[in-house]
Amino acid sequence: MAEGKIKKVSIVVSKGSLEGVYPGLIMANGARMEGIEANLFFTFFGLDAVVKNRIGKIRVATVGNPAMYFPPKNGIRIPSILGMLPGMSAFATWYFGKTMDKLDIPPIPEFVEMAHDAGVKFYACKATVDMFKYEAKDFIPQLESVITVGDFYEKAAGGEIIFT
């Protein structure tokens, strides 16, 4: 093992698609599994992952993704013009959800709860909250607080920062 174990990670989640939200959650939860302190900071569209009536509606983006194949391995490429058809995003989301469940990767709402119980701290970006006009009551109970970018750097001090 390399010298100097990572002690803390602070991960910025800026995208609100399924593939935008999962990596941050997996990395933060995975950090806790290794005894590493973990903060998640949700900004811009990534904020959906901590908004009560949005957290259950996070989907795979099937448009503008040149790596969209079905099935993912050895499949046919799904061009944006097909990806934009009604139901495509819902189907892709369902498909990935099913595959992930088999690997014990929970759906996002359950994953947020699990990561929170594991000690991951959840924060929302104040600039985004102001811009989207959200209020405290709009957020899931796991959200610690709405913080400024300055607060974020303070919380991230002494650790690694990862932007996703």
Added chain:
Amino acid sequence: MGSKTYGTFVVETNDEGFMTNFQQWNKDIAAAIAKQEGIAELTAPHWKVIDYMQKESAAKGSAPSIRAMTKSGVVGTKEFYDLFPGGPAKKAAKIAGLKKPVGCV
């Protein structure tokens, strides 16, 4: 393949200290590994987790994920992290004499 001394026991392990021969495992060795991992005493809730992990591992060939464990009702996520601080799945598997868990979640 190496060996490692836990307390007064010498057991076969991999280079991370996970036991490689489950036949050698017993509760005293578990307690000795726990001590080395910073857990002073294995209590009833610890043993409940260890028993479940060993049963699942015997049945399925690998230690259960944290999610599988919490869904089974053996232990809650928070409690699991409290019982085995600083990496519960890995620590519990090590104490249980099982392989290091694979999987990212």
